Amino acid sequence: MATVSFASQDNETFLVVGTGKDMIVNPRQFSAGFIHVYRFRDDGREIEFIHKTKVEEPPMALIQFQGRLLAGIGKTLRAYDLGLRQLLRKAQAEVAPQLIVSIQTQGSRIIVGDVQQSVTYVVYKYESNKLIPFADDSVARWTNCTAMVDYESVAGGDKFGNVWIVRCPQKASEEADEDAVGAHLQHAREYLHGTSHRVSLMTHFYTQDVPTSITKTNLVVGGQDVLLWSGVQGTVGVFIPFVSREDVDFFQSLESHMRTEDPPLAGRDHLMYRSYYVPVKGVIDGDLCERFTLLPTDKKQMIAGDLDRSVREIERKISDLRTRSAF
Known part of the structure; x- marks a missing residue:
């Protein structure tokens, strides 16, 4: 489903919906696919059916692209423009x-x-x-x-x-x-x-x-x-992007300390868990870092000493990263 402003229709916005007939998800089966076009009426409170276009497979992806409709139909990427009786095929490629x-x-x-x-x-x-x-x-x-x-x-x-x-x-x-x-x-x-x-x-x-x-x-x-x-x-x-190298180094050090000092109940290695299919790359586990506040006081002070910071400073840095970017 997508809303598309067609350049050929003075950039009027239409609702475009892809459907399939007799569809079975697994194994994937269908008898036909269609793209339905609707016009918005009464400031968007109603829709009016314009026409539908039969395609080879049910469209799985629809999006507006340069005043046309771009549809993913099976292996084929296809660009459509709006015609009087059906959508007009303008370009396609597998x-x-x-x-x-x-x-x-x-x-x-x-x-x-x-x-x-x-x-x-x-x-x-x-x-x-x-x-x-x-x-x-x-x-x-x-x-x-x-x-x-x-x-x-x-x-x-x-x-x-x-x-x-x-x-x-x-x-x-x-x-x-x-x-x-x-x-x-x-x-x-x-x-x-x-x-x-x-x-x-x-x-x-x-x-x-x-x-x-x-x-x-x-x-x-x-x-x-x-x-x-x-x-x-x-x-x-x-996922929050880091801006400074200093923050990256700090949270990497904190994460490595937390892996050691806060092992999971089942004893599973944290690095193996986050690398379940492919080795973890370029991401620091914020959920693990935030568990720093739940540690006993002696462990907090030990980690803070290794990082050359106070416990309060570490807790503030963790909360600041969340509040500045998320909630």
């Missing part, structure tokens, strides 16, 4: 190995999330009207949700409870934006049955809940942007 489940856009760049094979970076070339994939992942990630962190980086969650950030190589990103027609990208040599470039893993963290949505947002007026995610068990979590 960009995903299995099934497109999420789409994010920024400028002419499109990030396509595949159900089984992580994310693929796609660029739309207006002059040649082509969708060209130029970077993908070397690791199979069962993607549930994605969000663009910046122009090169994408955060995502998978079906096994991991949250990760991958980044497109700087050179590949520049090449994709330079070529106006995209001839260079179209004729680039494939690498290992994929695109010519690979994304690099920046961070990886096991959350113990299956992420269902993730977004970049601001929770405090005047605060920095954070990654807010929700899980299938009702978890709501926040």
Whole structure:
């Protein structure tokens, strides 16, 4: 489901809904897929059915893109414009190995999330009207949700409870934006049955809940942007970026002390737990650091002594990081 402002209709906003007929989730079966278009009436209090367009598979991802509708239909990424009787196909390309489940856009760049094979970076070339994939992942990630962190980086969650950030190589990103027609990208040599470039893993963290949505947002007026995610068990979590190297070093030291001084009841190693599928990378466990306030006084003073700070200073630093960015 998506709201789309079509440029051909004077940027009027329509409600677009993807549906499937005779659908069985597992094993995946269907007899047909449709895209329904509705017009908003009475200041959004009512909707009026316009038409529906039959497609090969039920659309799993819909989003507005440069005054058109961008739809993920099976492996195919397709751009539609609004016609009188049905949607008009404007551009398409097969960009995903299995099934497109999420789409994010920024400028002419499109990030396509595949159900089984992580994310693929796609660029739309207006002059040649082509969708060209130029970077993908070397690791199979069962993607549930994605969000663009910046122009090169994408955060995502998978079906096994991991949250990760991958980044497109700087050179590949520049090449994709330079070529106006995209001839260079179209004729680039494939690498290992994929695109010519690979994304690099920046961070990886096991959350113990299956992420269902993730977004970049601001929770405090005047605060920095954070990654807010929700899980299938009702978890709501926040990833806060560090601004200074001093904070990174401090919390890394605190986390390593907490792993030793606050072992779990079942005796499971904390580092192994957060690295359940892939070794944890670039993320400090805030939940563990916040358990510092629950430690006995003697352990607090011992950790504070190792960190060359007072107990009150450490507690204030932990609470400040939360209140400045989250709640």
